[in-house]
Structures are given as C-alpha cells and as structure tokens.
Amino acid sequence: MKEIIVASTNQGKIREIRAMLKDIGIEVKSLSDVFNEDIDIEENGQTFKENALIKAQTICDIIHKPTLADDSGLEVDAMNGEPGIYSARFLGHDTSYDIKNQYIIDAVKGKERGARFVCAMALCIPHEDPILIEEYFDGEIYDHIEGENGFGYDPIFYVPELQKTSAQLTLEEKNQYSHRAKALKKLYQILKEK
Numbered sequence: 001m002k003e004i005i006v007a008s009t010n011q012g013k014i015r016e017i018r019a020m021l022k023d024i025g026i027e028v029k030s031l032s033d034v035f036n037e038d039i040d041i042e043e044n045g046q047t048f049k050e051n052a053l054i055k056a057q058t059i060c061d062i063i064h065k066p067t068l069a070d071d072s073g074l075e076v077d078a079m080n081g082e083p084g085i086y087s088a089r090f091l092g093h094d095t096s097y098d099i100k101n102q103y104i105i106d107a108v109k110g111k112e113r114g115a116r117f118v119c120a121m122a123l124c125i126p127h128e129d130p131i132l133i134e135e136y137f138d139g140e141i142y143d144h145i146e147g148e149n150g151f152g153y154d155p156i157f158y159v160p161e162l163q164k165t166s167a168q169l170t171l172e173e174k175n176q177y178s179h180r181a182k183a184l185k186k187l188y189q190i191l192k193e194k
Contacts, residue, residue: 001125001194003027005034007041007055007069012151013180017068020184024192034063048072048085048120049132060124068187072119072179074153076104076141078111084118087153101145101156113140115157117166119179121187131190135182139166150174 002025006017009032018028031039041058045051048071055069073087083090083100091100117137124130142158147167154167162173175181 052120052122056122056124077114078108117179119183137179
C-alpha cells in the first residue's frame with residue numbers, strides 16, 4: 001500500500017497521521033487533496049467505531065482507494081458517558097469550547113470525576129474487510145480550565161500520572177499517551193505487516 005486517503009480536512013489530524021506513517025513509506029492525503037468540494041457524510045452510528053466506519057467506507061466506495069477515518073470524543077462517567085459520540089456537537093455546533101468545558105466542570109462538581117478520550121479508527125481497503133481499532137486515554141475532569149496546547153476538551157482533561165491537563169502536555173507526551181497516538185501505533189503495526 002503506497003497511499004491512504006484520510007477522511008478529514010483537519011490539518012492537525014492529517015499531520016499526526018502523516019508523521020506516523022511516513023516511516024513505512026505510505027503517502028497520506030486529505031479529503032481536500034482528492035475532492036474539490038466538501039463531502040457531507042451523515043455520521044448516524046451509535047458508537048465511535050460505527051461512525052469511523054461510515055466515514056471511511058463512504059469515501060472508499062467513491063474513490064476506490066484505501067481510506068482511513070477516525071471518530072473520537074470525550075466520555076464523562078458522572079454524565080453517563082456524555083458527550084460521547086456527540087462531543088463535537090455537544091450543546092450545539094457553534095457553542096465555544098470554553099462554554100462546553102465550563103458546563104462539564106459544573107456538571108461533575110461533587111461527583112465522580114473519571115473520564116476518558118476515545119478514538120476509533122477505521123481503514124477501508126477495496127475488496128478487503130475493514131480494519132477497526134479503538135483506543136482510550138484515561139483521566140479525570142479538572143476543576144478549572146488549564147493549558148494552552150491542544151484544543152476542544154483538552155484544557156479540562158486532567159492526567160493524574162502526569163499531573164497536568166491534556167492542554168499542558170508537550171507534543172512528545174501527547175504522542176505517547178493520547179487515544180489517537182495509541183490508535184495510530186496499532187495501525188502502524190498492522191500496516192507494517194501488510
């Protein structure tokens with residue numbers, strides 16, 4: 001396999017995947033490298049894996065090339081696993097993460113603070129069974145917003161073993177501990193053997 005299309009236009013995500021797969025000689029392209037217009041895919045799965053698979057399979061069926069997609073989000077124990085698969089849309093698409101993060105801090109006050117980031121990846125290769133991977137990054141909800149690195153829920157996701165939030169981690173630390181880094185390492189091993 002020489003090329004993988006990533007079903008995303010998120011340049012940060014593309015960079016991470018490109019850096020991880022370049023060692024095994026796989027060229028990584030984004031959706032915008034392949035399509036001139038936006039592709040709207042309805043993510044109507046009930047799990048992270050289902051949504052990743054919907055995205056990867058939809059694009060693979062159109063372009064007939066290996067396609068990788070991920071779906072990720074935050075699960076908070078005291079909120080029965082919410083925001084979960086609705087992490088990006090939680091409290092509305094246009095709601096800032098400062099508001100979303102403060103809402104979650106308030107929701108867990110005086111309760112169990114356990115939480116995890118989840119990353120599901122699906123790789124669809126024409127005429128082969130899809131490859132599905134799911135990894136986790138365990139931590140807890142911090143009592144305030146802290147840190148400048150990262151995005152989304154990173155400033156409220158506290159990692160006890162490192163004694164900092166995900167938004168305070170260096171890129172090296174993130175590439176060692178994060179849910180996406182763990183999933184990419186698994187993918188790397190699978191592709192290395194193909």
